[in-house]
Structure formats: C-alpha cells, structure tokens
Amino acid sequence: MEVVERQGDYLTMSVGPQHPGSGHMRLIVTVDGDIIVKVKPDPGYVHRGAEKMCEVRTYIQNIPHLERPVIIDSCGILFAYVLAAEELIGVQPPPRAQYIRIIMAELNRIISHMYWLSIYGIFMGHSTMFMWPMGDRELFIDLAASIGGTRVTFSYFIPGGVRNDIPPGFKEKALKTFDYFVKRLKEYEKIYFNNPLVLKRTQGVGVFKREDAISLGVTGPNLRASGVASDTRKDEPYSMYDTIDFDIPTYREGDSYSRAWVRLEEMRESMKIIRQAIDKMEAGPVKQPMRGQIKGKVGEAFARTEAARGTMFYHIVSDGGKFPYRVKISVPSFRNLIAMSHLLEGNRLADMPVIYWGLDYWPVEADR
Amino acid sequence: MVSSGSAISVFAGKVNDLLGTIVEQSVKEPIRYIVNWGRLYALWPVHLETACCSVEFGAASGPRFDLERFGMLEAFGSLRQCDLLVVQGTVTRKMAPRLQWVYEQMPEPKWVIAMGACAISGGLYIDSYNVIQGIDKIIPTDVFIPGCPPRPETLIQGIIELQNKIRRSRVRS
Amino acid sequence: MSESNSVEKRILESLKSKFGESILEDGWEGALAPKRIKTFASREKIVEVAQAIKELGFDQVISQGGTDYPKDDIFKVNYHLIAVDNEELKPIILSLATKLPRNDPKMSTLTNVWRSAEFHEQETFENFGIFFEGHPRMERLLLPEDWDDIPPLRKEFTLPGR
Numbered sequence: 001m002e003v004v005e006r007q008g009d010y011l012t013m014s015v016g017p018q019h020p021g022s023g024h025m026r027l028i029v030t031v032d033g034d035i036i037v038k039v040k041p042d043p044g045y046v047h048r049g050a051e052k053m054c055e056v057r058t059y060i061q062n063i064p065h066l067e068r069p070v071i072i073d074s075c076g077i078l079f080a081y082v083l084a085a086e087e088l089i090g091v092q093p094p095p096r097a098q099y100i101r102i103i104m105a106e107l108n109r110i111i112s113h114m115y116w117l118s119i120y121g122i123f124m125g126h127s128t129m130f131m132w133p134m135g136d137r138e139l140f141i142d143l144a145a146s147i148g149g150t151r152v153t154f155s156y157f158i159p160g161g162v163r164n165d166i167p168p169g170f171k172e173k174a175l176k177t178f179d180y181f182v183k184r185l186k187e188y189e190k191i192y193f194n195n196p197l198v199l200k201r202t203q204g205v206g207v208f209k210r211e212d213a214i215s216l217g218v219t220g221p222n223l224r225a226s227g228v229a230s231d232t233r234k235d236e237p238y239s240m241y242d243t244i245d246f247d248i249p250t251y252r253e254g255d256s257y258s259r260a261w262v263r264l265e266e267m268r269e270s271m272k273i274i275r276q277a278i279d280k281m282e283a284g285p286v287k288q289p290m291r292g293q294i295k296g297k298v299g300e301a302f303a304r305t306e307a308a309r310g311t312m313f314y315h316i317v318s319d320g321g322k323f324p325y326r327v328k329i330s331v332p333s334f335r336n337l338i339a340m341s342h343l344l345e346g347n348r349l350a351d352m353p354v355i356y357w358g359l360d361y362w363p364v365e366a367d368r
Numbered sequence: 369m370v371s372s373g374s375a376i377s378v379f380a381g382k383v384n385d386l387l388g389t390i391v392e393q394s395v396k397e398p399i400r401y402i403v404n405w406g407r408l409y410a411l412w413p414v415h416l417e418t419a420c421c422s423v424e425f426g427a428a429s430g431p432r433f434d435l436e437r438f439g440m441l442e443a444f445g446s447l448r449q450c451d452l453l454v455v456q457g458t459v460t461r462k463m464a465p466r467l468q469w470v471y472e473q474m475p476e477p478k479w480v481i482a483m484g485a486c487a488i489s490g491g492l493y494i495d496s497y498n499v500i501q502g503i504d505k506i507i508p509t510d511v512f513i514p515g516c517p518p519r520p521e522t523l524i525q526g527i528i529e530l531q532n533k534i535r536r537s538r539v540r541s
Numbered sequence: 542m543s544e545s546n547s548v549e550k551r552i553l554e555s556l557k558s559k560f561g562e563s564i565l566e567d568g569w570e571g572a573l574a575p576k577r578i579k580t581f582a583s584r585e586k587i588v589e590v591a592q593a594i595k596e597l598g599f600d601q602v603i604s605q606g607g608t609d610y611p612k613d614d615i616f617k618v619n620y621h622l623i624a625v626d627n628e629e630l631k632p633i634i635l636s637l638a639t640k641l642p643r644n645d646p647k648m649s650t651l652t653n654v655w656r657s658a659e660f661h662e663q664e665t666f667e668n669f670g671i672f673f674e675g676h677p678r679m680e681r682l683l684l685p686e687d688w689d690d691i692p693p694l695r696k697e698f699t700l701p702g703r
Contacts (some may be wrong), residue, residue: 017463018470019415024463045463049496054497056700065492071420071517113434115423118430122597134430141427142690151519152423211596214626217601217657223625230625236576236632286451302577302621302634304603313604314597315619326694330604330621330661364420367683447661462685495700498685 027215027361041342047367056325070365071152073112073161075104076307078157083303085159089294091288094347096240097161099281106270107144112308123353161287206343206355208254218311221262226254232306333366400539409439412450417459422486423518428520432437459500471507481510485516578635584648591654600629605661607669609696616641652678668694
C-alpha cells in the first residue's frame with residue numbers, strides 16, 4: 001500500500017496493483033483511521049482490447065482469444081459467443097452437442113468456484129482453505145481435460161457444436177469423482193463454513209440489500225445471495241437447460257457469508273445437472289459441418305448465458321462479411337465492479353479482503 | 369641498506385599478495401558454491417499478477433504440483449524481501465510502468481521469469497493496441513516459459529532452469 | 542405474431558401508444574423476435590423513453606455499447622435491458638438504441654434512470670469518445686492514463702499490422 005494523499009484526518013492510499021491478494025487491480029481507498037470513507041476502483045491493468053481484436057478475426061479465429069479473459073471459466077465466456085454467432089451464421093448445434101456444452105459449462109463452473117474458494121482462504125489467512133479446494137479442483141480439471149484436451153483453455157465450443165465427442169469411459173470417471181466430491185463438500189461445510197473464525201470474518205460483513213443489488217446491476221451469485229432468484233439458465237433457458245431439473249440456491253442475508261454459501265450450493269447443483277445431462281444424452285453427431293468461408297448474415301444478435309460469475313452477454317453486429325463488424329462483450333465482473341465501492345464504504349479496512357474477493361471479482365475478465 | 373630493506377618488504381608484500389590470491393582462489397569457489405546454494409532453494413516470488421497465467425501459478429502452488437518441493441516459496445510478503453519476479457502473463461501499457469517500479473524496488477540479487485506467451489512476445493495479443501510485445505523490452509529477463517498458459521509442469525521446469533542458472537552464476541566479492 | 546410472444550408484443554404496443562412510430566427502427570417485424578424487443582429513440586427523447594421502459598419493469602442495464610458507422614456518419618448506442626425481479630419479463634432482453642452524429646457525439650446520460658449504466662457509459666466514452674452529459678464521473682476507466690490516440694473502437698483506428 002502506498003500513501004497517495006493526506007488531507008486532515010483522511011488518508012488516501014492505493015491498494016494494488018501489487019498487493020498480497022489477487023493482483024492486477026487497484027483500489028484508491030480513503031480512510032478515516034480504520035474506517036473506509038471512499039473507494040475509487042481503478043481497473044484496466046489487463047485491458048487487452050479484445051473487442052477491437054474481434055473485428056479483425058473471423059468467427060472461428062475469435063474463439064481462442066475470447067476465452068482468455070476468464071481462463072478458469074473458459075467455456076462460460078464462450079457459451080454466449082457461440083450462441084450469438086450461431087444466430088448470425090445460421091447453424092443449429094445437434095442435440096448431443098448441446099448436452100456436451102452443458103457438461104463442460106457446469107464443469108467449468110465448479111472449477112471456477114473452487115478456485116474462488118481457495119483464494120478466499122488466502123484472503124482470510126486460512127492455508128488449509130487454499131490447499132483443499134485447490135487439490136480437489138484438479139480432479140475436475142482432469143475431467144474437463146479428458147474432454148477438451150488442455151487444462152484450462154479448451155477452445156471447445158465452436159459455432160455449430162463442439163470440437164469433439166466426449167471420450168469413452170467419461171461417465172464412470174465423472175460419477176466416481178462426484179461421489180467423492182459430494183462427501184468432500186460436507187467436510188468443507190464442517191471445516192470452513194462452520195468455523196468460528198470464518199463466521200466472524202464473513203457474517204454480516206458487506207451486506208447487500210436486495211433493492212441496492214438490483215439497482216446497481218449486480219449479477220450472478222452476488223445477486224442470488226441478496227434474495228433475487230435470477231439465473232439465466234432458468235429465466236431464458238438456452239441449450240438444453242429446460243429439460244434438466246435443478247434448483248437455484250438463493251439466500252436472503254446478502255453478506256459475504258451467504259455469497260460463499262451460494263457458490264457452495266451451486267457446485268452441488270452443477271453436479272446434479274451433469275449427472276442428468278450424461279443420462280439424457282443420446283448418440284449422434286456433435287457438430288454441424290460447415291463448408292467454405294463462414295459469413296454472418298447482415299444484422300445483429302445478442303445472447304446471454306449464465307457463467308460462473310453471473311450473466312455473460314454478447315452483442316454481435318454483422319455486416320455480412322467474414323469478420324464480425326462489432327462485438328460487445330458485457331462481462332459479469334465488470335458489472336459487479338460498481339458494487340465494490342458501494343460495499344466497502346463504511347466498513348473497516350481489515351474487512352476489505354473478504355468483501356473484495358467475496359464478490360468474486362476477476363480483473364482480467366472485467367478489463368477484457 | 370635502505371634499498372635492500374625495501375626490496376625485502378616488496379618481496380614480502382608480493383608473497384603476501386600471492387598467498388592472498390592463492391587463499392582467495394581456493395576459497396572463492398566453495399564460497400560461491402555455498403552462497404549460490406543458499407539462494408537456490410529459497411526463491412521468494414513477488415506477488416504481482418499481471419494477467420491470467422496467475423491461475424496456473426496458483427495451481428502450481430497447490431497440493432498436486434507443490435512448488436515448494438523445488439525451493440520456490442509461497443508468493444507472500446513484501447517485495448523488498450523477494451528475489452524472484454514471475455511475470456504471470458500479458459503486460460499492458462498501464463501495467464508496464466508498475467512492473468518496472470516493482471522490479472526496481474526489489475533488492476539485488478534478483479531474477480525475472482517471463483511466464484506465458486504474452487509475456488514473451490505478446491502471444492495471442494500480438495496485434496492488440498494496449499499490450500507490450502514482450503517484457504524483455506522493459507526489464508531484463510532470465511527465463512522464458514512458453515505456453516498459453518504454461519502447464520504447472522512447464523513452470524516447474526522453468527524454475528529448475530533458473531536454479532541451474534543461479535548455480536552457475538558468479539558471486540560479487 | 543404467435544401467442545408465444547404476446548408479452549413482447551404488449552410491451553412494444555404500450556411503448557408505441559406513448560411515443561408513436563418513432564419507437565420502431567426497422568418496422569414492426571424487425572422490432573420483435575421471440576424474447577427480444579428492439580426499440581429506438583432519438584437522443585432528445587431517450588431519457589423519456591428510458592423512464593417509460595423502467596416503469597414497465599426493466600430494472601437492470603445488462604450491457605451498453607456503441608457501434609461506429611463511418612459510412613452513414615453516425616454512432617449507434619445500444620442499451621440492453623433486462624428485468625431480474627419481474628417473473629413475466631425475465632426471459633426478455635430489450636434493446637434501446639439511439640443514433641448520434643459523428644461530429645457531435647453527445648447525449649444525456651441514463652445513469653439517473655438506471656444506476657447500473659454508470660461504468661458502461663464510462664467505457665463507451667473512452668472507446669468511442671461519446672460524451673454523456675450529466676454523468677457523475679465522465680473520465681477514463683480502462684485505457685492507460687497516457688492514452689493520447691483516437692478512441693480505439695472507432696473504425697479509423699487500425700491495429701498495427703492489420
């Protein structure tokens with residue numbers, strides 16, 4: 001932390017972009033003693049100009065760089081892109097591909113939430129909470145890697161389907177992992193969620209009122225922790241989510257503790273979704289063959305999906321050429337950023353790490 | 369008389385110098401070895417994340433890959449105690465001056481690892497308007513780890529390469 | 542129009558009764574699709590229209606962005622709106638567009654209607670140079686502090702090597 005300005009009793013300092021938590025993000029914080037008076041977020045340290053790059057790449061070439069902003073949830077950010085691109089190109093993925101997409105998206109949701117949980121441990125100074133989820137996360141990375149080929153960046157979704165079929169024996173391997181992980185989640189509850197230290201640090205800290213959460217435009221688990229049952233998978237079912245039975249975990253308290261609970265419950269629901277998707281899947285092709293230069297029809301398309309951090313939204317404008325004319329990516333982290341100053345003001349400086357990471361703000365995604 | 373006395377003292381001085389050199393030469397190598405050995409297995413990385421490779425860096429510190437086995441400690445603490453800067457991914461124009469400041473604030477000796485294609489050459493973002501095409505333009509870099517992002521195994525290999533480099537390096541007296 | 546998008550139709554009709562044909566950019570057909578409504582407002586009227594849309598129940602800005610059309614000499618600004626707290630409107634995305642001349646890219650901010658538009662408008666400001674009058678913090682957000690080029694998402698800004 002570096003002191004920027006001293007004015008009377010107030011002290012303005014800069015937290016980041018090099019700080020002991022998660023980096024590439026700066027908050028300019030004004031404190032009165034220990035109480036935070038004002039917070040000004042300063043994002044943009046990872047702004048790589050993805051939207052401009054989209055305009056000089058074809059619909060297929062755009063896939064690898066579009067998933068880099070959230071490599072822990074790479075299928076989550078691509079899902080909305082392929083849905084919007086499919087609308088413009090005019091292809092329809094076969095049903096098997098739609099189920100495989102659900103499987104991958106939900107695996108990525110678990111991977112992302114596990115990463116979040118382990119870094120939450122670091123923010124609270126709880127080393128075991130870093131080690132356990134980080135270790136269990138590798139099991140899900142193995143599952144996803146057996147489908148997608150690499151550890152985190154799969155480039156797996158393409159307009160018209162998915163790149164390849166799931167390997168034989170995936171079902172057994174997945175069910176074995178889930179059976180282990182369901183037991184493990186109970187241990188997490190015991191050791192972290194009912195831990196008096198964690199309770200003290202998170203309960204009642206950074207409370208988000210329902211009305212504020214809606215008016216500020218907060219999305220995803222943060223919104224659901226404030227009592228709004230809003231989930232794109234239910235609201236506007238895309239792919240095959242309407243054939244699958246699952247719940248949306250919602251909490252009313254709106255504090256950091258319930259935000260953690262929402263994510264824990266979501267991991268359970270994700271496993272439930274994958275089990276059903278594996279059962280419902282029927283044999284068949286996994287991609288719609290496309291020949292020649294892929295061009296989008298003149299017009300615009302927008303699509304939204306539920307990624308790990310909230311609603312992912314793409315708005316693609318096409319002029320009929322092989323490149324998209326304009327791609328607007330609206331990412332959940334960017335929309336959650338506005339909540340940061342709202343929640344931090346009035347709290348103690350020591351609560352800052354918990355509130356900051358409790359929002360699951362991923363700077364690379366927000367900056368694009 | 370006087371000249372012979374001075375000749376003796378000159379001679380004694382020369383012998384002394386020679387002895388000193390012999391002693392220095394014979395001790396230098398072990399000292400170099402010991403100093404380098406001490407630095408080798410206690411690398412403290414700065415906690416500076418520049419982009420998305422930090423995910424794989426985190427995974428490498430996790431239980432499956434366990435970087436600490438190789439003498440790479442946790443990314444904690446102040447950068448004034450650190451001797452290794454792992455540049456985890458893309459460096460943008462906004463981050464570049466900060467990266468330089470962080471590097472300049474670290475005490476000697478210090479090493480830099482460029483992790484990922486973006487840190488090496490811009491990678492996927494080769495034609496972006498806001499990305500520095502390779503961090504070796506800003507700060508001296510010791511080891512380049514390819515990959516987008518590099519697997520934790522590749523990161524471990526890069527760290528072992530850096531340790532080999534430290535093992536060979538000269539120690540200033 | 543089928544039964545399935547009766548809600549969309551009702552919303553569009555209520556907006557049309559208030560503001561007339563100007564709410565439709567490319568006719569009735571282009572404005573309505575399943576779960577999608579496309580509306581248009583001139584920049585003088587956009588705050589009024591936005592207020593009416595909010596009263597219908599759309600409570601969040603999910604995205605706001607511009608598009609540059611140098612051929613027609615305009616910027617198009619799109620607001621995409623969703624309703625998170627209204628069961629009937631939940632599946633719908635409403636797009637509210639406006640056109641600004643390229644030599645005078647100014648419009649009044651919609652942050653007073655939806656607070657969630659704040660950062661989106663800031664981003665559009667630095668990416669296109671569109672000025673939002675009345676915005677609480679019309680300053681740089683993502684680009685580096687020393688950026689002195691033209692706004693990067695304008696079409697005349699070209700990437701190196703492309």
